Structures are given as C-alpha cells and as structure tokens.
Amino acid sequence: MNRTNAALLACLAAVPHADVGAATSATAATQALHCERLFDSRSGRVLGEHTVLVRDGKIVDVLPGRAKLAEGTGSTVLAGRTCLPGWTDLHVHLGGQSSPQSYSEGFRLDDIDFAYRSVGYAEKTLLAGFTSVRDLGGDVAPHLRDAINQGLVRGPRIFAAGKSIATTGGHADPTNGYNSELSHLLGPPGPTEGVINSIDDARQAVRQRYKDGSDVIKITATGGVLSYAKSGDAPQFTVDEVRAIVDTANDYGYKVAAHAHGTEGMKRAVLGGVTSIEHGTYMSDEVMSLMKQKGTWYVPTIYAGRFVADKAKVDGYFPEIVRPKAARIGAQIQDTAAKAYRSGVKIAFGTDMGVGPHGDNAREFIYMVEAGMPAATALQAATIRAAEVLGVDDQGEIAAGKRADIIAVPGDPVADIGNVMAVDFVMKDGVVYKQP
Structure with missing residues (x-):
C-alpha cells in the first residue's frame, strides 16, 4: 500500500495543474443544458426537447422545452443531441x-x-x-x-x-x-x-x-x-x-x-x-x-x-x-x-x-x-x-435532486445504438469535462 501511495503521488506531480483546476473548479451559479432530446432512464423512452438546470453539482430541475432562464444563468445548447445520465x-x-x-x-x-x-x-x-x-x-x-x-x-x-x-x-x-x-x-x-x-x-x-x-x-x-x-x-x-x-x-x-x-x-x-x-x-x-x-x-x-x-x-x-x-x-x-x-x-x-x-x-x-x-x-x-x-439512489437518471452526471451524443441512440461511440459532452457533478 505504501508503494502504491508513493506511486500516485509521483503521478500527481506530473499532472498539468492548470488543466485540472479548470475542470474541477466549482461554481454556485446555475447552469442550463438545452437538450434536443432526453433519455428517461426509468421509462426507457427518448423524450423531446428539455432544459436541465444544474447548481452545486446537482440537478435542480428538468423542464420541458426550451425554458426561459433567469438572468445570469449560463447555458449550453446541445443541438441535435440526446442527453443521457452519465453511464x-x-x-x-x-x-x-x-x-x-x-x-x-x-x-x-x-x-x-x-x-x-x-x-x-x-x-x-x-x-x-x-x-x-x-x-x-x-x-x-x-x-x-x-x-x-x-x-x-x-x-x-x-x-x-x-x-x-x-x-x-x-x-x-x-x-x-x-x-x-x-x-x-x-x-x-x-x-x-x-x-x-x-x-x-x-x-x-x-x-x-x-x-x-x-x-x-x-x-x-x-x-x-x-x-x-x-x-x-x-x-x-x-x-x-x-x-x-x-x-x-x-x-x-x-x-x-x-x-x-x-x-x-x-x-x-x-x-x-x-x-x-x-x-x-x-x-x-x-x-x-x-x-x-x-x-x-x-x-x-x-x-x-x-x-x-x-x-x-x-x-x-x-x-x-x-x-x-x-x-x-x-x-x-x-x-x-x-x-x-x-x-x-x-x-x-x-x-x-x-x-x-x-x-x-x-x-x-x-x-x-x-x-x-x-x-x-x-x-x-x-x-x-x-x-x-x-445500491445508490443519487445517480443513474436525469431528475431533480440527483447528481449532475449528464452526457450527450449526436442523434438518437435508441434509434441507432452506434451513436454511443460519439459522446461529445460529459458533465460529472456539474463540472463539464468535454463539450462539442
């Protein structure tokens, strides 16, 4: 175990800290994701356009359509894409x-x-x-x-x-x-x-x-x-x-x-x-x-x-x-x-x-x-x-109160499962790591 700890410390010394800091910095501001489609993991259905509101690493609301946003809310438009819970x-x-x-x-x-x-x-x-x-x-x-x-x-x-x-x-x-x-x-x-x-x-x-x-x-x-x-x-x-x-x-x-x-x-x-x-x-x-x-x-x-x-x-x-x-x-x-x-x-x-x-x-x-x-x-x-x-209940679906783990793929993966190979948006705990 001590050797492994030392190994990881050495790894961290080589990480470009500016990049990691940019990805992991948290914000209290509300973010909005405009999804052309949304996969409802409970029903297994692909729904139409939805707006997902995220704050402090959690999903605070999921609204149908292109919701009107409060002033100061940052937004990301995922046109042509299906939003899914992070896998x-x-x-x-x-x-x-x-x-x-x-x-x-x-x-x-x-x-x-x-x-x-x-x-x-x-x-x-x-x-x-x-x-x-x-x-x-x-x-x-x-x-x-x-x-x-x-x-x-x-x-x-x-x-x-x-x-x-x-x-x-x-x-x-x-x-x-x-x-x-x-x-x-x-x-x-x-x-x-x-x-x-x-x-x-x-x-x-x-x-x-x-x-x-x-x-x-x-x-x-x-x-x-x-x-x-x-x-x-x-x-x-x-x-x-x-x-x-x-x-x-x-x-x-x-x-x-x-x-x-x-x-x-x-x-x-x-x-x-x-x-x-x-x-x-x-x-x-x-x-x-x-x-x-x-x-x-x-x-x-x-x-x-x-x-x-x-x-x-x-x-x-x-x-x-x-x-x-x-x-x-x-x-x-x-x-x-x-x-x-x-x-x-x-x-x-x-x-x-x-x-x-x-x-x-x-x-x-x-x-x-x-x-x-x-x-x-x-x-x-x-x-x-x-x-x-x-045995966890805070992930696995895009719903209010869950972790803001959200990904997106072009097209509709239920209609064409091959779309899963083209993930181009990744958010974990409200932090965006990849976007179109």
Whole structure:
C-alpha cells in the first residue's frame, strides 16, 4: 500500500495543474443544458426537447422545452443531441490494460508504472461518457478514487474493490505462475493478500478490504481466462466460504461481486448470497432460475469475451496455457447474455475493461443489442440499473435532486445504438469535462 501511495503521488506531480483546476473548479451559479432530446432512464423512452438546470453539482430541475432562464444563468445548447445520465461501467480494471507484455510486466514494472498508466486510463473512461465505474480488482484503484475525489486528476467516480478475494491457486492468487524458488521465498499468500482457504480466512479477508478502504468486495468464484492456470471454470469456493464473505461484507455495508465462468461456481456464489455474477459464461437454466429467485444481477462483459477470443487467434498474445481458455470461453459470453436476457435474468452493464482498451467501453452497448437486448434496455443497464446494483439512489437518471452526471451524443441512440461511440459532452457533478 505504501508503494502504491508513493506511486500516485509521483503521478500527481506530473499532472498539468492548470488543466485540472479548470475542470474541477466549482461554481454556485446555475447552469442550463438545452437538450434536443432526453433519455428517461426509468421509462426507457427518448423524450423531446428539455432544459436541465444544474447548481452545486446537482440537478435542480428538468423542464420541458426550451425554458426561459433567469438572468445570469449560463447555458449550453446541445443541438441535435440526446442527453443521457452519465453511464456506469460495473466492471473495469483501471490499473492495467491487456497486451502481449502483460504477464512479464508484472515482474518487470513497479507499482509507480501502473499508477502512472491508471491516470490516463481514468480520463479516457470519463471522456467516453462513463461518469462512474466499479473497479473490481486492483491495488491502485482505492488511491486513484481518492485522487479523483480530491480533484487532483480527472476520472470517473470509482467504487473500488481493491484486491480480489481468491482461494489458493484461484483466479486472483497473485502467485500463480511463480517458479518454486520464488514461491518458497515469498511464502503462501493469505487473507491479507486476498487468498483464503477457510471460513475464518474469508472473514479476515473481508475485514482487510475494509481496512484497505474498499467500497465493494470481489471474489473469484471460479477459474479465470487470463490467470496463469489451466482451468477457467472450476469452482473455487465452498458455499459456506461464500456465505461467510457475504455475511461479513454485509456487516460493513458492502455488496459482493462474483467473477464466475463455470456452472457449479456460479451456483455456489448465488446460493451464498452475492449481489452479482460477472461474465457467467456457462450459466445453466438452473443457475438462471436461482438468480431470478434470489434477485441476483448478471454483468455479462461481452466486450471482454469477444476481445480475448479474437486475441487468442494471434500467436504470442497470450501464454499457451491461457490461449485455449480465451478461445473457448471468450466466444461463449455473448450467447449466454442473449439466453439470460430471454430468460428474464436482471442484467446490468459491465465490460471488464482493462482486458480491452480503456475508453472503448461503450462498444458493449452494441454487443448487448446484437445479443437481442433492445437499445433502451441496454442504456438502462448502464444508468438506472447500474445504480441499483451499486445500491445508490443519487445517480443513474436525469431528475431533480440527483447528481449532475449528464452526457450527450449526436442523434438518437435508441434509434441507432452506434451513436454511443460519439459522446461529445460529459458533465460529472456539474463540472463539464468535454463539450462539442
């Protein structure tokens, strides 16, 4: 943690302070946004012309038509554009980004290198229209969150998991792939490092995440695609271990997200009470039924699946132990998302960005629509539904009293989902970061 703090301090020293100050300076004056169209995330309908009034980082009123403004009110005219609530990506990793060098970089680079990179990744994500993210695994994220909240760097609002919780040899065991000499030197990781093997370990690991300043708990309920291990779908927790994590998380007001590809691991995670299943590649009818029964959310991350399946075709992009998992599992996720949507499972938006390039997050909308989800439903998944997953009631819609997180795209994204790739206005907490 000390190394990460030092890394972020070094990053901040390199930030052009004049630019950041301009973006983060608050004003008590009322601002008006004239939107040619407005997406109502509760109904999923695109409404006609509206004027949105913003003051002190909050939406104070939403008026139909081109409202007459009081003297001194600043205004921005978003002609030809649709205003939407700022999007939320419920599954990102801002501390890194996939490349053929990713595995060796873990040994060659220092925390400071990853921290420098995270600052740029955060800004790209914000400028793509994502005013909030849930970072599901990475030591940099809680500190990056704090720097953004303090106005030191630009980025989305971060709900940070910190270190994911795994079992020995599981997807988030940080020593996977180490040789015997290095493993012996470092010793087996334990709950402090997020690796558990018992109910008591499970409780300790959650409490450590609380101590580290996490906002949410992430577990790796099955093997993973990109970890240096053979299985991508074997279950890796008992139901009792999951339940101990969830119960302890509830003590601290945390929700629990479960990375899961295999059917049995998903089933155990749902029975254990997790809030969401991430990826869900081999989700069975039984698991879908359990999820509907218990109200468990599904975050498909179709983008990541398609990205790794594509890169598995490239010689040398992944280690050979990873390549067959990427080809097999990655290609399946979009079909699973389609089946889950038809079945009535609750779906929210997430990309697993960091697997693919940060800033390209909105492409997930296009893949969701390809899977059979109506465009309006896909947009709701990243707005009002994402807020439900997070357990917050101050974002996810353009309405009086909510955070002034507002973005705009040319045209009508419900009529043409491709418009999501052209975000040209971004406001977060009443501060404009991008405009036509």
